[in-house]
Amino acid sequence: AQTVTQSQPEMSVQEAETVTLSCTYDTSESDYYLFWYKQPPSRQMILVIRQEAYKQQNATENRFSVNFQKAAKSFSLKISDSQLGDAAMYFCAPWGDQGGKLIFGQGTELSVKP
């Protein structure tokens, strides 16, 4: 079974600054994917970025990048040049265990100060 831990229930960042959200996971799978989802106040779940575990290169999507440490089972999300619209709940989710189920962490609520 997979477990996911997001150890920071809340984070705050100044607009235009950089913030890193942490995630650790446990899985028995050798080949899997990792995802970060964003949930703004509208409650819509939005895919931010994904990482294939077999790739050594860290994924990047515009201002969002990950630091993937496979041996440590760590998958942190870095948001550069933070914007007010980045304020949301962020969920880490590994995928690969038994039939495509995403297991979500508890989430980190990010606030962005102007």
Added chain:
Amino acid sequence: DAGITQSPRYKITETGRQVTLMCHQTWSHSYMFWYRQDLGHGLRLIYYSAAADITDKGEVPDGYVVSRSKTENFPLTLESATRSQTSVYFCASSPVASGYTFGSGTRLTVV
């Protein structure tokens, strides 16, 4: 319109009533999922389906029933609603490895 649609958006029902939440996707994705989201618990998987006529339990299936007679539809039924089932329910679909796409959610209140 292409996408994944949940209905209703909001629902209030009474304890003991049966209620069905609808989910429809237009991509013909194989996988579909139902999650519930509660404060302090994140998103928890209720049921999922790998294809039409194939369903399986997730983490919190008790009190819920699903069916999937067609690939595009995956309704979730609460057989006898309880107050503990007050939650926000999300449906999602996936072609397997490219990440889920979520519906907009249904806020269900059981009084």
